[in-house]
Amino acid sequence: MTEQTERYDPKAIEVKWQRVWADERAFAVPNPEPGAVKDAGKTYVLEMLPYPSGELHMGHALNYTIGDVVTHVRRRLGQQVLRPMGYDTFGLPAENAAIKEGRHPREVTDRNIAAIREQMRRMGWAIDWDRELSTADPAYYRWTQWLFLRFYERGLAYRKEAPVKWCPKDQTVLANEQVIDGHCERCGAEVETRNLTQWFFRITDYADALLDEMDLLESWPERVLTMQRNWIGRSEGARVVFRVGGSGEELPVFTTRPDTLFGATFMVLAPEHPLVESLVAGSEHEAAVREYVRHAGSRTNVEREQKEKDGVPTGRNAINPVNGEPIPIWVADYVLMEYGTGAIMSVPAHDERDHAFAERYGLPIVQVVAPEGGPEGGEEPKAGAYVAHTENERLLGSGEFSGLSAPEGKRAIVSWLAARGEAEATIGYRLRDWGFSRQRYWGCPIPIVHCPECGEVPVPDDELPVVLPELTDYLPKGRSPLASAEDWVRVECPRCGGEASRETDTMDTFVDSSWYYIRYCDLANDEAPFDREIADYWLPVNQYIGGIEHAVLHLLYARFFTKVMQELGLVGFREPFARLFNQGMLHYQGAKMSKSKGNVVEPLVYADRYGADTVRTYALFMGPAEEDMLWQDAGIEGVWRFLNRLWRVVHEQAGRPGSAAGVDTPLARKAHQTIVKVTDDINRRFSFHTPIAAVMELVNEIGRSADDPAARFAAETAVSLIQPYAPHIAEELWGVLGGERLWEEAWPEADEAMLVRETVEVVVQVNGKVRERLQVAAETPEEELVSLARSSERVQEHLNGGEPRKTIVVPGKLVNFVV
């Protein structure tokens, strides 16, 4: 063997094997025959698809390498693994990238997709390249539009005027989920609230299903479920009807604390509340209220939250239904029109915000609930006492309800009022309908025609897709760029044939990605988005992998879409992703790795230097993949050295006879233990970094005991186990050892016989202090164990020749003499 062939040259071998995999379509998997029974042997492994807004960054490398390890291991365990790839082409990320370059988004995304595809091949990921899609492909978005029409028919997609979030920089409406702390998720600009006519999906109808059906999920990170629960924000309470004094007009409020109704001392309306104007019309308060409402409207959401609470009185009263008492009605912008009814009953003794407001304006504070052991029933609560809500509170000063516990009080008061038609138990949600229309060019057109005669008319299915017109000037202008494509906009009304115009807003990119995971199953279908039988065969996705940033975006939307598709009879499952894995964020040079911070690490730069195998292995060796990880340039060197060591060790063993059958040496045992450890870590614990350490340990051991009769077997084991991480070098070394097509070899199984421990270690203590450790036969009987332990010199020394007062024996683990 020459010096040349012995040097590890990742570039050469990686190109070589990637070509083999491409030529053989090594990771393609066929669809089932019609009528095929879904069996346990199928697996769908999916990673969130990339935006083609740039090139691959290390976050992608981590994401897709996790999926790759899962894919390889499951394939080698004999499963049929579907593992496709696509591009989330439409949307702001890609369009903004195109604007920056001054080119057309189609051109930029086509180029980026080509680059990303090439980079993915260079990373050697085991992708079924026959199943590749782009959401901006008319053959794909035709079905996005088709699905929209099905939602529309059911009233689940609708248009209305509503206060919506507007990003002044990106010049488009955003979904609530795309607003982070009052700022645009993409560009960071502070968002405004505008009243606009927009398209919405009725996701709020599915709030309970989205919560309750979390039970159907096999394994999702708790933090994602918590985030979704928080986002949906279900709270049980009651709608209670107050009436305006004098007019008797109804003024319903939503409250989660009906037990405190007797403590309501004033009422507050949001400035946007429709009744505000009529309440003050013609009164001495009119001018001041109008001025307040106007001023509140000009404040940004952030200002509204940060300032001290302020408000103005209307001079009118509301009648508290529990006791008929009149309480003043105020207008204040700490009450939000979007939540509940836009009006609240204020209980300053039991709500922090109401308390602050009451203090400022000298409004009465009446305590009506107290913790158990606090003030007794009849006792007058101290004026100004503010009591925070706790679990075991009792009602006081609440008429006939005094003495009840808070939960009992809630139920009793609500049913008492409900009997008079003045209250009903209701549930409030934080979740709003998903506003999905965008005033941007680069998105899926909404297949609706506006006709002066017929109103909104859906585009007939057979006219789909409504193709996005090619515009040279597509820049955002605050209104939809599509409106300037006059020839495209002008259209015959599908219903009456009269002159009509197309909808010019486009869909949010999250609509495109809400169903892509099903399209992969049946990519070529041009009669339906997918065949139900095929979809039901592959889905739900067995293992979904992606970043935490989509916890309340994509992951919530996709769950919603799936539920609707199931109700439409399109699929037979309610949840799209059975198991979810969120990889952590990467940190580098003291900050989260991100483009904006300019500290991104590009996988291909490192792949050029060390090879893709080193990058892949290091990406997972950094630490637990579900936690944030620190990229260290020195760390990747360690993996590079490991692969070189593996290379050398295997070549040393290549000339030796292969079999390990019947060989029982320390190294053979080590190899078997490593198999168990690696298999267990990947399959049971879903841990990807410790297996690498285990293989490193094995390789070190082989290097130290190259003459062990099992050394060659141990080397084979190491190659086989590292294959999911470093498939190219593993393939090459497998060849050196005389094998071929390792990617199709069975995953190694440990020989049970090698793992039986004939001896166990027993800890011997005197008075709880460890004095000796004995290796004894596993089946040593108790008495023998005790006498063995007692005969130890070191133990006798501490027993001082005396008899132990007590002896504790845990077979196989411990003998403790208590003196």
Added chain:
RNA sequence: GCCGAAGUGGCGGAACUGGCAGACGCGCCGGACUCAAAAUCCGGUUCCCCUCGGGGAGUGCGGGUUCGAUUCCCGCCUUCGGCACCA
């Protein structure tokens, strides 16, 4: 404020069911090879004390359970993440 996660060497991190804390890697120290260097290989590396046999302390802090706790329980502290004028 509410909810969730996490605190282990100089660093990233191991430790499965309560049983030798610090696997593996980085860094550092020493050695081999070399004219020399790089690369590679071998050994050492939690801290303190030491008569070089060993002894003591140690997994954020304080308690508890246990023969035995990084692991289980109670109470704190700190950090990170999510939600938050949501009534």
